[in-house]
Amino acid sequence: MKKILILIYSVLFLYNFSYTEDENRLNLDEILKKVDDIRAPSNHFKCELEIVCYKNDKKTSVKKFELYVGDETKSLVKFVYPYEDKGKFLLMVEENLWFYNKGTKNPIRITPQQRLLGEVSNSDVARVVYSVDYTPLNAEEVVIDDTRMYKLFLKAKTKAAYDSITLFVDKETYKPYKVEFYTVGGKLLKTAYYKNYQMILDKERPTETEIIDEIRKGNRSVMKYSNFEIKEFPSYYFQKEHLQYMK
Amino acid sequence: MKKHIRFLFFIIFYIARYSYAVQIDYNGTFILRTIKDEFRTDSILNPNFALVEPYEYEYNTYLNFLSNVCFTESLELRTKIRPYWSKIENKDEYSNKVYFDELYLNFSLLQNLYISLGKQNLITGVGLSYNPSDFFGEKKDVDTNLKKEEQRYYREGDYIIRCELFKDNMSFSVSFAPKIYSVQDLPNRIETEVSLMFGNTDLSCSYFYSDTQKVGLNISKTIGEKVELHCETGYYTSVEKKLLKIKTELGQPNSNVYEYEIEQSYNQGIRNVIGGHYTTSNKTNFIIEYFYNQTGYTKEEWEKFVKIIESNKEYFLSPPVGFNQELFKYNLYLANSLMNYGYMRQHYLFVRIWNPEVLVFDITCGMLLNLEDKSFVFLPNIEYKIVKGFFSLILSGNFLHGDQNSEFGLCPVKEYYNLELRVYF
Secondary structure, eight states: OHHHHHHHHHHHHHHHHHHHHHHHHHHHHHHHHHHHHHHOSSSSEEEEEEEEEEETTEEEEEEEEEEEEEETTEEEEEEEESGGGTTEEEEEETTEEEEEETTTOOOEEEOTTOOSBTTBOHHHHHOOOSTTTEEEEEEEEEEETTEEEEEEEEEEOSSOSSSEEEEEEETTTOOEEEEEEEOTTOOEEEEEEEEEEEEETTEEEEEEEEEEESSSTTEEEEEEEEEEEEOOOOGGGGSGGGGGGOO | OHHHHHHHHHHHHHHHHTOSOOEEEEEEEEEEEEEEEEEOSSOSSSGGGSSSOOOSEEEEEEEEEEEEEEEETTEEEEEEEEEEEEEETTOSOEEEEEEEEEEEEEEESSTTEEEEEEEEOOOOOSOSSOOTTOTTTTTOOOOTTSOHHHHTTSSOOEEEEEEEEEETTEEEEEEEEOOBTTTBOSOOEEEEEEEEEETTEEEEEEEEESSSEEEEEEEEEEETTTEEEEEEEEEEEEEEEEEEEEEEEOSSTTOOOEEEEEEEEEEEEEEEEEEEEEEOTTSOEEEEEEEEETTSOOHHHHHHHHHHHHHHHHHHHSOOTTOOHHHHHHHHHHHHHHOOTTSSSSEEEEEEEEEEEETTEEEEEEEEEETTTOOEEEEEEEEEEEETTTEEEEEEEEEEEOOTTSTTTSOSEEEEEEEEEEEEO
């Protein structure tokens, strides 16, 4: 009888434990989803983006783009400024990347490692949500500047730009505060801060992301988003052959 | 030709007049270039500089102007105009020309169906060093002083009617270039192409029909974070091959003095480029491509070709009794006209290392190697952005190396250096 009771308790304990794991997982996914909802106003939208790069606080370059997001896995970046880059496009569909120059009329495949935008990686620009590329592993609570935050540990699903990231999220509002990007070996590559929250399309959203290069000290980039507009695009808009018809 | 362009402009202005909103977008590059050439003194194809007169400096100026005029949401006019001016040192004459590389109307009938009409430079192929499936661009004149990828960009287009339909993850296009009397003398050409994605692999297949038939295949994909692989193949049912052939034996029998002519033969063949791209974490890019040209000269054909050049060079320098230099000069001219450096033989390797951020420079080092005779062209390029995105200064060179009887050793020019200022607007 004692053995049966032990067995029943064990089963209940294991059931309880697994339930907690599932619930926990659900919560982590929900937190990440809420963060993504703040970063991206919709699954399909258009916005403008300016990237200013600094070296030891001296402005080194300014680039401007138009960003078209089709759904969570499809995005198109149109290079607008400087003049040398006019007519260039970067297309990202899932983990596939193509670079297109209006003059050459021939989209070429590029690797995620091929950075076209200086300090900022292609996916920093083209991907606006985390849940597509990363799985939340666990979380802990921390206090930063008197604000209680979740510290989420995320792991790349397949071919994401970074192997793992740590995301700091305001516990009350789910606003992302900062994110740390790590290599496979656990080396910290970059830290990004979400700043300048403004009311955009019914929600307070960050309009600036400051990316600090942790390897090459003194290098940082500021990504400024503006003119968000919810817009649906046909699926062929994100086909590489269609790039030649982009205006 | 001018009449056709005037007619096109007339149509454009007519459309513009009745359009409710015209939006104009333009960009371009202004290029100022000085080329310093160094000629071979020991070239067997150019003995005593008889065929190609040496010069030291060449000056080029050109403007590359692109514009998009949107008349309505679904109708636009695209132009690419390239006024060009060139002068060679110590020569009074200079050449200037305005190339209309592109001038065409683009309109979408249904949301996913596009039709374009006019002069277009169609560019096909995933290869970098060579594009065996670029059927419309085959045999077009290119500026060899430019980087490989730019050479296809700065060339004149064809008068084409093109239709492209988009479906989920695939597109289908038909391009037709008709023969137009005194404007486009090539026979009617038509190309159909299907492009699709299989998983994470890009695949496109094209069929080209004209006086000959051609089939093109392009495949590309990325593996992991750092590697890209690609393959481009062209199958030709009939490729023209030109060889030197004895026309007549001159003088006494067995004099070994011949007048040559060009013999054309047509064979089916395959051309294939297979290569990859690797990017390191410090942004250095390595590109390697192998190019197989089945229709190129075989070892025996090449040796025979070189032997003809050598004997005519000897006769040119010391003509046999009863002959003057003109006959041998003519034979050397014929040989020179067959040279198309880079694609005469069957096996080539192209390698390029590129890093866009070496201190303040963008540095590229490329090499095209003939795997059969080991001659090569070394292609360094250093770019300094005076004002990022607006002004660039580029120093580049072509260094041709090889034995006297090798492909690149035959070239009358030994090396040339380019200094280029680019202004973007």
